[in-house]
Amino acid sequence: MPYGHGSATDLTSSLRRDHEVILRMLRRLESKLDVWKSTNRVDRGSLREFLDFARTFIDRCHHGKEERCLFPCLERRGIPREGGPIGVMLYEHDLGRQLIRQIEDALKGLGQADNRHLEVIELCESYISLLRQHIEKEDNVLFPMGENVSSLEDRASTNSCYEQIESFEVGREVHEKYERLADSF
Ligand SMILES: [Fe+2]
Ligand SMILES: [Fe+2]
Numbered sequence: 001m002p003y004g005h006g007s008a009t010d011l012t013s014s015l016r017r018d019h020e021v022i023l024r025m026l027r028r029l030e031s032k033l034d035v036w037k038s039t040n041r042v043d044r045g046s047l048r049e050f051l052d053f054a055r056t057f058i059d060r061c062h063h064g065k066e067e068r069c070l071f072p073c074l075e076r077r078g079i080p081r082e083g084g085p086i087g088v089m090l091y092e093h094d095l096g097r098q099l100i101r102q103i104e105d106a107l108k109g110l111g112q113a114d115n116r117h118l119e120v121i122e123l124c125e126s127y128i129s130l131l132r133q134h135i136e137k138e139d140n141v142l143f144p145m146g147e148n149v150s151s152l153e154d155r156a157s158t159n160s161c162y163e164q165i166e167s168f169e170v171g172r173e174v175h176e177k178y179e180r181l182a183d184s185f
Pocket of ligand 2: 066138
């Protein structure tokens with residue numbers, strides 16, 4: 001099955017595939033951080049590429065699919081938003097957005113102060129650990145819960161909602177471009 005075309009027989013496999021791409025990209029960023037630390041230099045081009053991936057693939061597409069397709073379905077099936085796992089996931093999506101904005105700001109200031117590259121590296125490390133623990137909670141707790149409570153109809157409508165975002169809002173070619181980037185970054 002081509003990437004991104006979720007099977008309507010389950011609720012979350014399309015999101016799990018996104019997670020694999022995201023984790024691959026985070027591992028690649030992590031090895032770049034090791035180099036940047038040892039050379040005392042941040043490669044701005046690579047960092048810009050990563051920020052573009054984070055804004056488009058992670059936030060607009062993947063978090064869009066969760067916030068607009070999966071979470072509303074889970075709420076309809078009785079999984080609470082406020083004070084429950086969905087609220088925590090939404091809060092962490094926001095923390096991720098804030099970190100990306102902070103990295104962008106620190107990137108603008110690179111070269112203006114000697115210690116700016118350290119700030120960039122630390123912010124990237126915080127982003128990596130936030131996303132890893134977030135994905136682990138989704139894969140191991142929230143998604144299995146969703147599979148347990150969803151009906152066949154829920155699965156079909158949620159998968160067509162994912163498809164709407166990937167194909168029409170983000171664009172199939174754009175989605176595939178970022179998937180390839182995670183292999184070549
Ligand atoms: Fe999420
Ligand atoms: Fe996710």
